[in-house]
Amino acid sequence: MPSVGKVNGTQFGVFINNTLIAFSTSCSINISQETMNVTTANTGNWNSRTVSRRDWEVSCSALMSFDSSVTNRKFFDLYENYIATQTLFTLKFKTSVSGDKFFTGEAILTELSLDAPNEETATFSASFVAAGPLAVNTN
Numbered sequence: 001m002p003s004v005g006k007v008n009g010t011q012f013g014v015f016i017n018n019t020l021i022a023f024s025t026s027c028s029i030n031i032s033q034e035t036m037n038v039t040t041a042n043t044g045n046w047n048s049r050t051v052s053r054r055d056w057e058v059s060c061s062a063l064m065s066f067d068s069s070v071t072n073r074k075f076f077d078l079y080e081n082y083i084a085t086q087t088l089f090t091l092k093f094k095t096s097v098s099g100d101k102f103f104t105g106e107a108i109l110t111e112l113s114l115d116a117p118n119e120e121t122a123t124f125s126a127s128f129v130a131a132g133p134l135a136v137n138t139n
Contacts, residue, residue, distance in 0.1 A: 002099030014060045014128075015092040016082070021126065022072035023063035029093045029103060031056045031134065056105065056134045057127065058093055064114065064122035075114060075124045082109040088131050100139050106131040 003011065013020045014027045036052040065074055081087060089109075094102030111127035 001097075002101075003095060003097050007095070011095040011097065013094065013096070014058055014126075015094065016073050016078075016089050018090075018092070020072045021060055021062055021078075022070050022074045023065055025061050025063060025123070027058065027060035027093065029056065029058045054134075056103075056130045058091060058107065059125065059127045061123055061125045064116070064124055075112070078109060078112055078126055083112055091128055094139065096139070098139050101136055102139060103134055104137055105134040 009026070012027055013024055015021070032055050033051055034053045034055070035049040037047055038050050039046070039048045062075075066076075067074075082089060086108075088106050090104060091107035092102055092104045094100065094104075107128040108131050109126060110129050112124065114122065114124045116122040
């Protein structure tokens with residue numbers, strides 16, 4: 001049964017090839033649509049536009065962990081499998097609730113950063129860009 005009411009942000013996660021990014025603290029998806037000017041003499045003094053290209057990108061932040069018992073994606077796993085190899089993968093931005101809709105598409109990991117402040121929990125962030133169209137599916 002799909003989620004009802006307001007959805008808590010902690011329900012969302014970023015999945016790479018069906019494996020959740022471990023210890024995620026936040027995630028976001030941005031979908032954009034570019035336009036192009038198709039103004040002609042017939043449009044008078046008004047610009048006329050049409051859709052030209054669409055794009056999407058996903059980012060997430062997570063707590064740093066070296067725990068080998070955790071099978072979810074972690075910082076060094078992301079680096080070794082996707083930055084170092086330049087490998088494309090299926091990315092899903094979704095909840096784990098049966099019946100909820102989610103976004104999915106082929107993606108490229110474009111940025112991976114690690115922040116280790118003194119006497120605080122180390123965190124990392126990852127950014128992904130589209131390598132193709134974005135689809136909507138249902139859990």
